[in-house]
Amino acid sequence: xxxxxxxxxxxxxxxxxxxxxxxxxxxxxxxxxxxxxxxxxxxxxxxxxxxxxxxxxxxxxxxxxxxxxxxxxxxxxxxxxxxxxxxxxxxxxxxxxxxxxxxxxxxxxxxxxxxxxxxxxxxxxxxxxxxxxxxxxxxxxxxxxxxxxxxxxxxxxxxxxxxxxxxxxxxxxxxxxxxxxxxxxxxxxxxxxxxxxxxxxxxxxxxxxxxxxxxxxxxxxxxxxxxxxxxxxxxxxxxxxxxxxxxxxxxxxxxxxxxxxxxxxxxxxxxxxxxxxxxxxxxxxxxxxxxxxxxxxxxxxxxxxxxxxxxxxxxxxxxxxxxxxxxxxxxxxxxxxxxxxxxxxxxxxxxxxxxxxxxxxxxxxxxxxxxxxxxxxxxxxxxxxxxxxxxxxxxxxxxxx
Amino acid sequence: xxxxxxxxxxxxxxxxxxxxxxxxxxxxxxxxxxxxxxxxxxxxxxxxxxxxxxxxxxxxxxxxxxxxxxxxxxxxxxxxxxxxxxxxxxxxxxxxxxxxxxxxxxxxxxxxxxxxxxxxxxxxxxxxxxxxxxxxxxxxxxxxxxxxxxxxxxxxxxxxxxxxxxxxxxxxxxxxxxxxxxxxxxxxxxxxxxx
Numbered sequence: 109x110x111x112x113x114x115x116x117x118x119x120x121x122x123x124x125x126x127x128x129x130x131x132x133x134x135x136x137x138x139x140x141x142x143x144x145x146x147x148x149x150x151x152x153x154x155x156x157x158x159x160x161x162x163x164x165x166x167x168x169x170x171x172x173x174x175x176x177x178x179x180x181x182x183x184x185x186x187x188x189x190x191x192x193x194x195x196x197x198x199x200x201x202x203x204x205x206x207x208x209x210x211x212x213x214x215x216x217x218x219x220x221x222x223x224x225x226x227x228x229x230x231x232x233x234x235x236x237x238x239x240x241x242x243x244x245x246x247x248x249x250x251x252x253x254x255x256x257x258x259x260x261x262x263x264x265x266x267x268x269x270x271x272x273x274x275x276x277x278x279x280x281x282x283x284x285x286x287x288x289x290x291x292x293x294x295x296x297x298x299x300x301x302x303x304x305x306x307x308x309x310x311x312x313x314x315x316x317x318x319x320x321x322x323x324x325x326x327x328x329x330x331x332x333x334x335x336x337x338x339x340x341x342x343x344x345x346x347x348x349x350x351x352x353x354x355x356x357x358x359x360x361x362x363x364x365x366x367x368x369x370x371x372x373x374x375x376x377x378x379x380x381x382x383x384x385x386x387x388x389x390x391x392x393x394x395x396x397x398x399x400x401x402x403x404x405x406x407x408x409x410x411x412x413x414x415x416x417x418x419x420x421x422x423x424x425x426x427x428x429x430x431x432x433x434x435x436x437x438x439x440x441x442x443x444x445x446x447x448x449x450x451x452x453x454x455x456x457x458x459x460x461x462x463x464x465x466x467x468x469x470x471x472x473x474x475x476x477x478x479x480x481x482x483x484x485x486x487x488x489x490x491x492x493x494x495x496x497x498x499x500x501x502x503x504x505x506x507x508x509x
Numbered sequence: 510x511x512x513x514x515x516x517x518x519x520x521x522x523x524x525x526x527x528x529x530x531x532x533x534x535x536x537x538x539x540x541x542x543x544x545x546x547x548x549x550x551x552x553x554x555x556x557x558x559x560x561x562x563x564x565x566x567x568x569x570x571x572x573x574x575x576x577x578x579x580x581x582x583x584x585x586x587x588x589x590x591x592x593x594x595x596x597x598x599x600x601x602x603x604x605x606x607x608x609x610x611x612x613x614x615x616x617x618x619x620x621x622x623x624x625x626x627x628x629x630x631x632x633x634x635x636x637x638x639x640x641x642x643x644x645x646x647x648x649x650x651x652x653x654x655x656x657x658x659x660x661x662x663x664x665x666x667x668x669x670x671x672x673x674x675x676x677x678x679x680x681x682x683x684x685x686x687x688x689x690x691x692x693x694x695x696x697x698x699x700x701x702x703x704x
Contacts, residue, residue: 256698266698274700430698431690 111320113328114304115344120199124234127241130202137206137244138310140213148306150314152326157182157262157299158374158402160390163306167215169286170294175216177293178271181208183224183231183300184255184262187372188424189404192330193300195342197224197231200304201238207303209244210310215296220250223267227257259373259428260478264297266430271295277430278476299402301330322348325389329403333358336365336409348392352384354405363409367492371401373421374481376488377414414493415500418486419444419451425482435473440482442466447486453502460497464490515579520653522572524660527648529565530612531667534641536561537634538674559619566616569609601650604643611640641671 117125117133125133149164170177181204185193197204212220222239224232232252239247255261256276263278268285270276272292285295305327309317318326325348334340338359345354351368355361368383370376376398378386386393390400408414426444431437446463449455467483467490474480490497536558576582577589584602588595592610593603618625618633625633645664654660685691 253700256700258694258698261698270698270700275695276698276700277694429690429694431687431694434687437687437690 111328111346112344113308113320114196114200114203114301114330115342117200124199124201124238127202127238130200134203134307134311137209140210140310144210144214144310147309147314151305151309151317152314153302153305153309153317154390155299156301156305156329156402157264158187158372158399159264160394160400163298163302166286166296166298167211170215170217170296173287173294175294176218177295178219178221179208179212179215179217180264180267180271180295180297181220181222181300181303182262182264182267182297183222183228183235184267185225185228185402186255186257186259186262187402187404188259189334189372189406190332190402192332192342192403194225194228194231196300196304196330197228198234201234202241203304203307204235204300205238205242205247206307206310207298207300207305209246210306211296211298211303212246215294217296218293220246221271222250222252223255223270224252225257225261226254258430259425260430260476263476265476267297268292268295277432278478279432280474280476320346321389322346323387323389323392324348325387325392329388329400331388331403331405333405333407335369335407336362336412337407338362345388347389348387350384351386351388351405354388355407361407361409363411365407366410366412367408367414369404369406369408371399372404373425373485374477375399375401375404375485377408377418377485377492378488379492413451413496413500414489415447415496416451418489418493419447422447422482422486425478425485429478430476433473433475435470436475436479439466439470439473439479443470443482443486450497450500453500455500460490463497515575516581518575519572519579522568522575523648523652524654524663526565526568526572527644527667528663529561529568530641530644531671533558533562533565534638534671535674538671538678562615566612569612573609598651601647605647605651608640608643608647611637611643615640 118129145164145167148167153163154160155163155166183193183197183204185191208220208222211217222235224235232254236252239250239252253271255267255270258276260266260278261270261276264285265280266276266278269279285297287294305317320326320328325346327347328344329347330342330344331354332342333354337355338361340358343354343357345357351370355365365380367380368378370378370383370386370393378398386396386398388400388405393400408417422440422444426440429436429440443463443466446455446459446466450459450463463486467486470479470483472480540558573589577584577586582597584595584597588597588602589606589609592606593599595602614633615637618630622630645668648660648664649655652660655664
C-alpha cells in the first residue's frame with residue numbers, strides 16, 4: 109500500500125511523532141477560512157466512528173445552532189476488536205490535534221475535550237504529552253476526559269451525557285448533540301480519525317483527498333484486521349478496496365476462512381464466498397444493507413464456529429446494556445441466553461424460531477441504538493450460519509475469531 | 510324441567526363467570542408485574558391470563574344465552590345487548606350487560622389486534638377493567654342467590670383477592686424492574702477522575 113496518508117511519515121515502530129517533526133513534514137496548521145467548510149463538503153468525508161455521518165452536514169448544523177459548545181475529540185473506541193483510534197492517537201497525535209483545532213475554529217467551539225478510553229493508557233499519555241507541546245490557547249484550556257470502559261461509552265450522545273450528566277448513557281432522543289441536544293449548547297462530537305482526515309484536507313484540499321479511493325469511493329480509511337490472518341492489526345487502505353485485498357494486506361489467511369465479520373459487533377456476518385469482493389466503503393456497504401462500522405474486519409477460520417462466536421458476542425452485548433429500557437436489558441438478555449443454549453447444544457425445539465422473531469421485534473424499540481445493533485448482528489448470523497444454527501452440536505473450546 | 514335447567518344454568522354460569530373473571534383480573538395484574546421474568550413457574554404467563562379469559566368468555570356467554578332463552582324470564586335479546594332496557598331489575602341487569610360487552614370488546618380487539626394497533630388495544634384493556642366491578646355489582650344486585658351464604662362468601666372472597674392484587678400491584682409496580690441493573694451501569698459508566 110503506497111498511499112499511506114494518516115500513517116505516512118516516520119517508521120510506525122518509532123512511536124509517536126513529535127510536534128517539530130510533524131510541522132516539518134506537513135507544514136504549520138493552516139488558517140481556518142470559509143473555504144474549509146467547502147473543502148470538507150466536497151471531499152465527501154464521513155464520520156469514522158461508525159455511523160458515517162457526513163462531516164460537513166454536522167458542522168453546518170453546529171454552526172447554524174450558534175456554536176459555542178464543546179468539541180469532543182472522540183477517541184473512546186469501545187469496540188472490542190478495534191484498535192485504529194488508539195493506534196492513530198499513539199502514533200500521530202498532532203494530526204488529531206490539528207484536526208481538532210481546525211474543527212473547533214470552524215464551528216466556533218468554546219472548548220476542546222479529549223475523550224479517551226480509560227483503559228487506553230498509551231493513547232492518553234501520548235495525547236496529553238502532545239497537548240503540552242502545542243502553543244494554541246484552545247488546547248491549553250482543553251482537558252482529557254476518560255471514557256468508562258463500556259461498549260456504549262463511545263457513542264456521541266453517551267460522550268455528551270458523560271460531560272453534562274456524569275453518566276455515559278446513550279440516547280436517541282432528539283435533538284442530537286450537534287443540534288444542541290438536551291437544551292445544551294450545540295456540541296460537536298467527532299471521531300479522532302475523522303479529525304485527522306480534516307487536518308490533511310485543510311492542507312491539501314478535497315481533490316487531493318479524492319485521489320485515493322477505488323471504484324468511486326474517496327479517501328483512505330483506517331481498518332482493524334482481526335481473526336485468522338498472518339498479521340492482525342491496523343492498516344490504512346484506500347476506500348473501496350475489496351475484503352480480499354485487505355486480507356492480502358494483513359499477510360493472508362492462516363487458515364481457510366469461512367465467514368467475515370464486517371463492521372464490528374454492530375456489524376454483519378457475511379459468508380466468505382459473498383464477502384471477498386465487497387467494497388470497503390461506508391456508503392457502498394450501506395447500499396448492500398451492510399455497514400463498515402468503525403472499520404473492523406474479522407476473518408473466521410474454519411476451525412471456529414460461527415454459532416459459538418455469535419453467542420459469545422451476544423452475551424457480551426447483553427452485558428453491555430445501559431439498562432435504560434426493557435427491550436435492551438431483558439430483550440438482549442433473552443437473545444443471548446437463547447443463542448447460548450443453541451451454542452451449547454441444549455436448545456429447546458422452538459429456540460431458533462424465537463431468536464428469529466425476537467431479533468426482528470426488538471429493533472427500533474430501544475432508548476438508544478444498542479438493541480438495534482445487537483439484533484442486526486444476530487440476524488446476519490442467522491443468515492450466514494443458517495445450517496449451523498439449525499443443527500448445532502455441542503462442542504467446547506472453539507476458537508475465537 | 511327444561512326451564513329449571515336453564516335457570517340453574519344461568520345462575521351457575523354466572524357464579525362461575527365471577528370466579529373466572531376474578532382470576533383473569535388477578536392474572537392480568539400479576540403479568541403486568543412481569544412475574545414470568547423473575548423465576549416464577551412458566552405457566553404463570555400472559556398465556557394463562559389469555560386462556561382463562563377465553564374460558565370466562567365461554568361461561569359468560571352461556572350465562573347470557575341461558576338467561577335470554579329461558580322462557581320463564583322472557584328477557585329477550587334486546588336486554589342482552591342494550592344496557593338498562595330490561596323490564597326486570599333494569600339497573601342491576603344493565604350493569605351485567607355492560608360488563609359482558611366490555612369483555613366482548615377485549616375479545617374483538619384482541620383478535621383484531623394487528624389492525625386496531627397496540628394503543629387502542631391497550632386502551633380497551635384499561636377500560637375493560639371496569640367489567641369486573643360491574644360484574645360483581647350485577648351479581649350482588651340481580652343474583653337470585655346473592656344473599657345466600659355461599660355466594661356471598663364467594664363474592665367477598667373475589668373482592669378480597671382482587672383488592673389484595675391491586676394493592677400489591679401499586680406497591681410492587683412502583684418499583685422499577687430496571688432499577689438494580691441501571692444503578693449497576695451507573696456505577697460502571699460514571700465519570701472518572703480527570704487527568
